[in-house]
Amino acid sequence: MVGMTSTSAAAPRSPGRPRSSRADEAIVEAVLDLLAEGGAVDSLSIEAIAARAGVGKATIYRRWAGKKELLRDALRTLKGAPPAPAGDSVRDDLVILLRGVGRHYDPRAVKIMPCLVSEVNRSPEQRRIFEEMSEPRRRVMREVLERGIATGELRPDLDVEVTLLLLTGPMLMRQLLGRLPERDPDELAGQLVDAVLAGLRPR
Amino acid sequence: MVGMTSTSAAAPRSPGRPRSSRADEAIVEAVLDLLAEGGAVDSLSIEAIAARAGVGKATIYRRWAGKKELLRDALRTLKGAPPAPAGDSVRDDLVILLRGVGRHYDPRAVKIMPCLVSEVNRSPEQRRIFEEMSEPRRRVMREVLERGIATGELRPDLDVEVTLLLLTGPMLMRQLLGRLPERDPDELAGQLVDAVLAGLRPR
Structure with a gap:
């Protein structure tokens, strides 16, 4: 769901608080919900995203460097892979x-x-x-x-x-x-x- | 400036307070300025337009039935007449x-x-x-x-x-x-x- 990013075992984790891919998904969903409800990209805040996702701000910052990176990942999930043309005509x-x-x-x-x-x-x-x-x-x-x-x-x-x-x-x-x-x-x-x-x- | 509308002598006037085409222009300019500054069409208020134009709300309502009509006139001034094709080729x-x-x-x-x-x-x-x-x-x-x-x-x-x-x-x-x-x-x-x-x- 989170596109180009991954929660692979190679990524560093805070001991005792493993990254939750459920939380990641909830955060991405919150961004998309807020944007779809008419929120402008510029006015979207980490606070509002955290509140909507039901997580703390720290959970977001453990996973994304900032709003820019989170937005990019969230918007990427909207588009699937480009269609593959058959190559005949x-x-x-x-x-x-x-x-x-x-x-x-x-x-x-x-x-x-x-x-x-x-x-x-x-x-x-x-x-x-x-x-x-x-x-x-x-x-x-x-x-x-x-x-x-x-x-x-x-x-x-x-x-x-x-x-x-x-x-x-x-x-x-x-x-x-x-x-x-x-x-x-x-x-x-x-x-x-x-x-x-x-x-x-x-x- | 105000496009399809006019302040012609035929229009009814409140005695003693003649319609001011300067005020009309200021109101239209206020709408365009507020929109250009990023105001969403939906969130534009008559109060904000009046404040920006330096007129009272009553001045706006004497001239336009409501926000819809004012918006339409203001947006119309953005576009000139359609270009006239020469008709050769x-x-x-x-x-x-x-x-x-x-x-x-x-x-x-x-x-x-x-x-x-x-x-x-x-x-x-x-x-x-x-x-x-x-x-x-x-x-x-x-x-x-x-x-x-x-x-x-x-x-x-x-x-x-x-x-x-x-x-x-x-x-x-x-x-x-x-x-x-x-x-x-x-x-x-x-x-x-x-x-x-x-x-x-x-x-």
Whole structure:
């Protein structure tokens, strides 16, 4: 549950008070609950997190160096591993990847992510957390585009970074602004990929 | 300054206390300042607005029915009129329109708009305000696309609503997430339009 961190036996422990992974989970859950209830990332306090998790502040500080590290771990648990494209056709792989844009397994993410996005331009720390969350997915999509250029499925002069923005922007805006609510998001992902592949000009 | 409202002579006045357009401006400015300083739309109070504008609450209520109406007028002043496309080529018109996406004349808008976006999914009222602000621009872009289909510059089977999302999503994401900061946004608008028109597949 706690993503990139672990309570492995190699980690130093305070004798007599072993780290509790139950407490770790409760702390991470408290952070996500407080954020989902509308708490701004900046105003979240260790006191409030400890109270919500039913632990002492010392328990949090034994496990995380500070709020920054705790937030990063908590937000990481919202996103699972990036989807693995099948590798058969670039079109199908892009559809799979677009279906995952803005999709989260934790229902609290729907409330938390737009707020985090709105803070990205205010705080370098929020930007770093957001980039750490999105970069693994961006890397997979970049690889699919580069493969498509190599196989000739895509134009050789394609601008990969512009194409990333072109493909992910509409899906993120759909979710952030609730555009085209009547369309099934999975179908929309296919429509967007096909429109971008074919282009708007008649052939 | 106050957008769709006016202090025309036809409006009823309280005798002896004429409406002051200076006060109106101060009130609107107070709303925008408070929002730009990080105040959430929901937590903004008429008391705080009155204090900031240096007027009494009664002055606000003489002019606006409530907070909702005042907010709507204040937010409207952030956006000027939608850009008028030249009408020569669909490509050039789309570039002009994309250059305007997420562009505001008021520097406070850069701070206010991401927050408003993040509240669109929480509040039907915020959504209505946001839609009222964006719909005039969407309408102009829709007309350009429909003209392109009619002239044959665009595919006859184009899905206009998907294309709107396809064109505006990347520009909005660029601004919200600060993507491709090294690229000039005006050039990027042209690159995005050309990429979407040509399509990603080799011709």
